[in-house]
Amino acid sequence: MSFEPFTILTSRTVVLPQSDIDTDQIIPARFLTTTTREGLGASAFYDWRYDQNGAPRNSSPLNGVDPSTHQILVAGSNFACGSSREHAPWALLDFGFRAVISSDIADIFTSNSLKNGLLPVEVDEKTHRALLAQPGAAVTIDLEANEVLFSEMRAAFKVEPFARRCLLDGVDPLGHLLNQEQAIASFEAGRSS
Amino acid sequence: MTEKPLTLYEKLWRDHCVVDEAEDSPAVLYIDLQLIHEVTSPQAFAVLAERGLSVRRPDLTIATLDHSTPTLPADETGALPFATPEAKAQVETLQKNCETHGIELFGLGDPRRGIVHVIGPELGLTQPGKTIVCGDSHTSTHGAFGALAFGIGTTEVGHVLATQCLLQRKSKTMRVRFDGALGPGVSAKDMALAMIAAVGADGGQGYAIEFAGPAVEALSMEGRLTLCNMSIEAGARVGLVAPDETTFAWLDGRDRAPKGEAWAQALKYWRSLPTDDGAEFDKEVVIDASSLRPMITFGVSPDAAAPVDSAHPTLNGETEREAAAYMGFEPGDAFKETKVDRVFIGSCTNSRLSDLRAAAEIMRTRKIAPHVKMLVAPGSEQIKKEAEAEGLDQVFVDAGAEWREPGCSMCIAMNGDRGEPGELVVSTSNRNFKGRQGKGVRTVLASPETAAASALAGVIADPRSFFKETADEL
Numbered sequence: 001m002s003f004e005p006f007t008i009l010t011s012r013t014v015v016l017p018q019s020d021i022d023t024d025q026i027i028p029a030r031f032l033t034t035t036t037r038e039g040l041g042a043s044a045f046y047d048w049r050y051d052q053n054g055a056p057r058n059s060s061p062l063n064g065v066d067p068s069t070h071q072i073l074v075a076g077s078n079f080a081c082g083s084s085r086e087h088a089p090w091a092l093l094d095f096g097f098r099a100v101i102s103s104d105i106a107d108i109f110t111s112n113s114l115k116n117g118l119l120p121v122e123v124d125e126k127t128h129r130a131l132l133a134q135p136g137a138a139v140t141i142d143l144e145a146n147e148v149l150f151s152e153m154r155a156a157f158k159v160e161p162f163a164r165r166c167l168l169d170g171v172d173p174l175g176h177l178l179n180q181e182q183a184i185a186s187f188e189a190g191r192s193s
Numbered sequence: 194m195t196e197k198p199l200t201l202y203e204k205l206w207r208d209h210c211v212v213d214e215a216e217d218s219p220a221v222l223y224i225d226l227q228l229i230h231e232v233t234s235p236q237a238f239a240v241l242a243e244r245g246l247s248v249r250r251p252d253l254t255i256a257t258l259d260h261s262t263p264t265l266p267a268d269e270t271g272a273l274p275f276a277t278p279e280a281k282a283q284v285e286t287l288q289k290n291c292e293t294h295g296i297e298l299f300g301l302g303d304p305r306r307g308i309v310h311v312i313g314p315e316l317g318l319t320q321p322g323k324t325i326v327c328g329d330s331h332t333s334t335h336g337a338f339g340a341l342a343f344g345i346g347t348t349e350v351g352h353v354l355a356t357q358c359l360l361q362r363k364s365k366t367m368r369v370r371f372d373g374a375l376g377p378g379v380s381a382k383d384m385a386l387a388m389i390a391a392v393g394a395d396g397g398q399g400y401a402i403e404f405a406g407p408a409v410e411a412l413s414m415e416g417r418l419t420l421c422n423m424s425i426e427a428g429a430r431v432g433l434v435a436p437d438e439t440t441f442a443w444l445d446g447r448d449r450a451p452k453g454e455a456w457a458q459a460l461k462y463w464r465s466l467p468t469d470d471g472a473e474f475d476k477e478v479v480i481d482a483s484s485l486r487p488m489i490t491f492g493v494s495p496d497a498a499a500p501v502d503s504a505h506p507t508l509n510g511e512t513e514r515e516a517a518a519y520m521g522f523e524p525g526d527a528f529k530e531t532k533v534d535r536v537f538i539g540s541c542t543n544s545r546l547s548d549l550r551a552a553a554e555i556m557r558t559r560k561i562a563p564h565v566k567m568l569v570a571p572g573s574e575q576i577k578k579e580a581e582a583e584g585l586d587q588v589f590v591d592a593g594a595e596w597r598e599p600g601c602s603m604c605i606a607m608n609g610d611r612g613e614p615g616e617l618v619v620s621t622s623n624r625n626f627k628g629r630q631g632k633g634v635r636t637v638l639a640s641p642e643t644a645a646a647s648a649l650a651g652v653i654a655d656p657r658s659f660f661k662e663t664a665d666e667l
C-alpha cells in the first residue's frame with residue numbers, strides 16, 4: 001500500500017475549536033460495521049453535520065465547505081482522543097483533509113494518520129490560538145522544512161523522523177518491517193532455545 | 194559495576210527489542226500475543242491479501258467476536274438478531290479470515306468467547322512479561338498482569354499479522370502511587386476515575402503508567418484490570434501493575450498458563466520484572482486512596498470526574514460550557530438526585546464476576562426504580578456461567594433488570610444495544626463521549642456499586658448509603 005507523498009500543502013482551514021474532540025465524534029461507532037476503508041468521509045463528524053432527522057446543520061463549519069480548497073482541519077486541544085479506530089483518519093482523508101493541526105493530538109490517532117498519509121501537526125499554543133481565530137485562513141504546511149506558515153507567522157513542528165520519511169516518500173512502513181525478517185527469525189530462535 | 198535500576202516498563206521493552214530504536218528509526222518490537230476482533234481487523238486482512246502475505250504466527254494470534262455481536266439470544270430458527278446486515282457481514286468476515294489463516298477463533302457458541310480484554314486474562318493467555326496488542330485502545334487492560342499491552346490501529350494489526358513485530362518508539366514513564374486503603378463502597382473504578390481527573394484526559398500522552406502503592410497491591414486481579422483498562426482515558430497507551438503473588442495465584446492452573454517445569458521457569462522470570470529500587474520515572478503522581486469517595490463523571494470527557502456526593506464545578510471556557518449544556522447540568526447542581534433513565538453494567542472495564550457480585554450485593558431483594566431500564570451484560574460466556582451458578586442473574590432479573598449475552602453491548606452501542614436521545618445513562622463502561630451509547634445519550638461513568646445504587650434509587654446515588662441500610666437491617 002502506498003499513498004500520495006506529502007511534501008508541501010497550501011490550503012484553507014476548517015476550524016473546529018472544541019477541545020477533547022474524541023474519535024466517536026470523528027466517526028460514530030455505528031458506522032464502524034464496515035469491512036473496507038472506502039467511503040467513510042460521508043460518516044465523518046456525522047452527528048455534528050446532521051441533526052436527529054438527518055438534515056444538515058447549517059451551524060456546522062464542515063457543511064458547505066469545498067473539500068478541494070479546504071484540506072486542513074484546525075481543531076481544539078487534545079484532538080482525537082479515545083479509541084484506536086483507524087476509521088477516524090480514513091474518514092477525515094476521505095472527507096478531503098490532508099492535515100490536522102492542534103496543540104496536542106492523541107498518540108494512537110497520530111500513529112494511524114501517519115500510516116495513511118494524513119499529517120498530524122502539533123503547534124505551540126500561540127500559533128494554535130491564532131489559527132483557531134481565523135477559520136478559512138490560507139495555511140502552508142511544509143513537511144520538508146517542518147514548518148507551518150500563515151499570514152506573518154511561522155511555526156516549527158515535529159514529526160517522528162521515520163514516519164516523516166515514509167510520508168515524504170509516500171511509502172508505508174510495512175516494507176521496512178518485512179525487510180527485518182532475518183533479525184526477527186533470530187530473535188525468535190534465541191528465545192525458544 | 195552495578196546495573197542501572199530499571200522500571201517494569203523498561204524491562205519489558207528491553208526484552209522485546211528485536212532491533213533497538215535509533216534517531217531516525219523506531220525500534221522493532223516483538224509481539225508475543227495479538228488479539229483480534231471483528232471491527233478493526235477486516236481491512237488488515239485485506240492488505241495481507243493485496244500483498245500476497247501470510248500470517249507469520251497464527252499460533253500467537255487469537256480472535257474473538259464481541260463488538261458487533263447481539264446480546265439477545267437466537268430466535269426459534271437459531272438466527273441471531275444482528276443489528277444490521279453489515280454487523281453480520283463483519284462477523285462472517287472474521288470467521289472466514291480465521292479459517293483462511295489458521296487462527297484460533299472463540300466464535301459464537303464457544304464457551305470461551307467474550308470481550309477481548311476479558312477473555313485474555315480469563316484463559317491465562319495474558320501473562321506477565323508478554324507483549325500484547327489488539328486493535329483496540331483498551332488493550333492497556335492486560336497491563337494489570339505486568340504485560341506490555343497497548344492498542345494499535347488497523348494498519349499495525351496488519352504489520353503484526355505479517356511480521357509479528359511493530360515499529361515503536363519507547364514511551365516516557367509515569368508512576369501513579371495510591372497510598373492508604375480504600376474505604377467501603379469505593380472500588381477500583383473510583384481509583385481509575387480519580388486518577389484520570391488528577392492526570393487529565395491528555396496528561397498521560399506519551400507515557401507508560403505504572404500503578405503502585407499499597408491500595409494497588411491490595412486490589413484483586415479484577416480490580417487491577419479495571420484500573421489499567423482506563424489508562425487510555427488519561428491518554429496513556431500503557432498501564433501496568435507489577436506482577437506479584439496475587440497475579441501468580443490468578444494464573445495458576447488456568448487453561449493457557451504454563452504448567453509444570455514451564456510454570457517454575459516462568460515464575461522465576463516474572464519475579465524479576467517488578468521495578469527495581471531506585472529506578473527513576475519521568476513523572477510521579479501520588480493519590481491518597483483513603484480519601485477517595487465513589488466517583489462519577491459529569492461531562493463528555495472522562496477527566497470530568499468528581500465524587501458522587503459533590504456538586505457541578507464552575508465552568509471554564511466554551512468546551513466545558515458545551516459539555517454542561519449537553520449533560521443538562523448547571524454549575525452548583527448536586528449530582529445526587531439527578532434523574533437516571535437507564536443503567537448499564539458491563540464492558541471490559543466492569544463486567545467481571547466480582548463486578549457483578551458487587552452490584553448484585555446491593556440489588557439483592559430490592560427493585561430498580563420503575564422508570565429505569567437496566568441492562569447487565571457479562572464480559573464472557575465463562576462469567577455468565579459462573580454468575581448464573583451463583584444465582585446473580587436471578588438477583589438482577591428479580592430487581593427488574595435485563596440479563597444479557599456477553600459482549601461489548603452498550604459500551605460502544607454498535608450491536609443495537611443503546612440508549613435513546615436525551616436519556617441519562619449511568620454506565621460502568623469507560624467512555625462518556627457524546628453519543629457513545631447512542632445518539633444524544635448522556636453518559637455518567639461509575640462503578641458497579643454506584644450504578645446499582647442509582648438503578649434502585651432512580652437517581653444518581655451514593656452506594657455507601659445502601660451499605661449503611663444493609664448494615665442497619667442486620
Ligand code: SF4
Nearest residue numbers: 331540541601604605
Ligand atoms: S467493552 Fe467497550 S471498551 Fe471494551 S473492548 Fe468492547 S467496545 Fe472496547
